[in-house]
Amino acid sequence: MKLQEIIDKLDLKILTNIEDREVEGVFISDMLSDVMTSAKPGDLWLTVQTHTNTVSAVNLIDMAAMVVTQGKVVPQNTIELGNRYHVVILSTPYTTFELATKLVGIGLKAT
């Protein structure tokens, strides 16, 4: 499923420039160590983390986008870094669990 389709269906807020691409799966974690060892390229990453170093992890793993859940405000410097490195950052007021449920509902699965 394309990223833009997921954004539209779940009304995700777009915080950075967006590049549409195929989303291969979903990965949930709030630990960068976990992301580095277990996330896969093309994954949509659900997290509550908003620190700038999340951008370096998303970029290195080549995930499709990160979604900051629970309505957490993403700092401007994280958004700017995301734009510089073509990392798509989205946000949603849903909790991680709620969003995961909705993603399953539209047909996405863990990889």
Place this chain on the structure above:
Amino acid sequence: MQEEKCIHSWKMVNIAYGFVITEKCYQTGKVATYFTFEHKPPLEEYREGDHFWNVMESAQSFRFDLKCTKCGLITTFNELMGLMMCTGCDKTCELDIIREKLASDRTWVYVAFGFLPINERKQLTQEKISILENYFNQRRKSSKSRIKIVSHEMVKNFATCYAEVIKDIDMLCLTAPEGE
């Protein structure tokens, strides 16, 4: 007969979680880092020869090896302390010059750095850095971007470097939900 050379296809194996500890001797000012598998990082000051080591920082991290799925060759990365993404903080730094040169091709530059003190610890070889770079690039099937990993030697000054280190430390989530 010469053996056919394997075009390696890397997979992360032997993953083990632990902590990277940074400690400082306040007598000599020396800073050292090491990896520990202990579940709780040690906090006590201890003496080692002329040094009185105190913990400055501990970050959750992990160790891993890369294994070729075709020939079974395993490359260990015990010398790797971490990776950081160059954000272009110093125009006179060799790292930033490379970053700027490669940015138009959407190749992002990361630094692989080893444990401290650099001159007393075994550091990653260029061969291992290339293997690590291959691993991350081989996985980028659908992406238009690439990764370039370079040695810490490229960094002009670690003390003033603003590269984004990938580590689980500090308060990674800095904000409350909107409206609260």
